[in-house]
Amino acid sequence: MVSLLIFNILQDKDSNITQYPSLKFLISGVIVKDVGLKDLEGNIETHKIKFYDPIYEKEKKYRGFELRDVLQLGFGDEWKNSDYTDIAFEALDGYVAVSSISKLKEPGGYIVFSDLDFEQWEPISIKEVSPGPFYLVWTGKDKTTKNEYPWPWQLSSINLIKFEDQYSPVFPSGVSQNSSVYKGYEIFKGRCVRCHSMNGEGGKVGPDLNAPQSIVTYRNAYMIKEFIKHPSQYRYTQMPDHLDLSDQALDNIIAYFNYMNDIRD
Numbered sequence: 001m002v003s004l005l006i007f008n009i010l011q012d013k014d015s016n017i018t019q020y021p022s023l024k025f026l027i028s029g030v031i032v033k034d035v036g037l038k039d040l041e042g043n044i045e046t047h048k049i050k051f052y053d054p055i056y057e058k059e060k061k062y063r064g065f066e067l068r069d070v071l072q073l074g075f076g077d078e079w080k081n082s083d084y085t086d087i088a089f090e091a092l093d094g095y096v097a098v099s100s101i102s103k104l105k106e107p108g109g110y111i112v113f114s115d116l117d118f119e120q121w122e123p124i125s126i127k128e129v130s131p132g133p134f135y136l137v138w139t140g141k142d143k144t145t146k147n148e149y150p151w152p153w154q155l156s157s158i159n160l161i162k163f164e165d166q167y168s169p170v171f172p173s174g175v176s177q178n179s180s181v182y183k184g185y186e187i188f189k190g191r192c193v194r195c196h197s198m199n200g201e202g203g204k205v206g207p208d209l210n211a212p213q214s215i216v217t218y219r220n221a222y223m224i225k226e227f228i229k230h231p232s233q234y235r236y237t238q239m240p241d242h243l244d245l246s247d248q249a250l251d252n253i254i255a256y257f258n259y260m261n262d263i264r265d
């Protein structure tokens, strides 16, 4: 009820044409709100922030909103409801970064909408695209993508989900949460699914690791572990090194791959 009220206030009185740029809010894939930048600015405090941006590899200044304020505006208290486990941030080009809500509750996340060093936006990544209209950044040195904080640019929608429902082909159903399969799944969900799919569901930057054949059927476990830990030693690749993963963590990932291979229909 409360969210409906906010929705009405945010709708433009004389027209229902959506303002551009706007952020879409979805719950389990269904749109609940579409809020234009003007209305975001009218309802949430804006902040000027300055920090070392690891994507640009230099200090940057932006204007933006605290992530928590944006989530509160979009979802009301619903985003704190324990029925939901994750948020999927979707970019204009279809890139999706999924992050657990416990991470997103931490301070330091900002959705920025203006690059204060540049008239428009400074081009980002090897593709030299504009990161606007919205770019999710984190202040604080350790809040990197590798540590499972999402940094999507060209952000267009924010989807509140229960991960195992929305990404059921990735989920190892039927195992207990303290099994090594489940622990491997948690690593996969946190670090790998933004680039890799399982059974067709997930990121499209790297190959599917379970379909049509599981990686464990054509590579031995030792080689898979070596590759995950240190891909840059074998190839020039977009896949980052994961030198911080322990042998146990890598074994858990293999256990997860084996399990997903076993239950595949």
Ligand code: HEC
Pocket (backbone or CB within 6 Å): 187, 188, 191, 192, 193, 194, 195, 196, 205, 206, 207, 209, 215, 219, 224, 227, 228, 231, 235, 236, 237, 238, 239, 240, 242, 253
């Ligand atoms: C930024 C994107 C990205 C991330 C994150 C990523 N990968 Fe990859 N991965 C790739 C790409 C691209 C390839 C394709 C082959 C290549 O470039 O070497 C790949 C290849 C692989 C392969 C296949 C190697 C082969 O050819 O036999 C495995 C296994 C793999 N990744 C596992 C993982 C795991 C496990 C994680 C998480 C801990 C992960 N990747 C994270 C992009 C990524």
